[in-house]
Amino acid sequence: MLTTNPETRPQDITIDRTAGVMKILWLDGHTSEFPLRWLRANCPCATCREERRAAALAVADPLRLTAAPPPSTEVTGAEFVGQYAIRLTWSDGHATGIFPFAALRASCPCPACNPEGAPPLVMD
Numbered sequence: 436m437l438t439t440n441p442e443t444r445p446q447d448i449t450i451d452r453t454a455g456v457m458k459i460l461w462l463d464g465h466t467s468e469f470p471l472r473w474l475r476a477n478c479p480c481a482t483c484r485e486e487r488r489a490a491a492l493a494v495a496d497p498l499r500l501t502a503a504p505p506p507s508t509e510v511t512g513a514e515f516v517g518q519y520a521i522r523l524t525w526s527d528g529h530a531t532g533i534f535p536f537a538a539l540r541a542s543c544p545c546p547a548c549n550p551e552g553a554p555p556l557v558m559d
Contacts, residue, residue, distance in 0.1 A: 440538055455508070459540075477555055506525065507529065519535055
């Protein structure tokens with residue numbers, strides 16, 4: 436599916452590993468900067484969404500323990516998914532999250548787009 440809305444169509448995407456951000460220049464001229472840590476915390480894949488739900492339940496049940504290491508926030512690769520999304524590969528091998536451009540634009544963390552801070556990428 437081709438996205439024709441200039442607000443949700445990227446002109447350029449840069450992942451700055453040193454700064455820990457993914458920058459998107461949208462076709463309408465707006466620039467969004469997403470911290471890699473935020474992208475990983477908001478990964479839209481089913482596994483990550485389920486883990487966030489379980490973590491929310493853990494707040495209500497403090498006896499729940501986890502021994503897993505924290506997810507990686509280092510991007511090792513990226514690829515387009517059609518013309519509507521980008522898939523990021525993280526250094527821990529996780530690569531199932533597909534980040535739709537429309538959802539990224541709606542979650543732009545800049546004060547002009549979201550004065551109260553970036554909303555979650557997907558509602559869990």
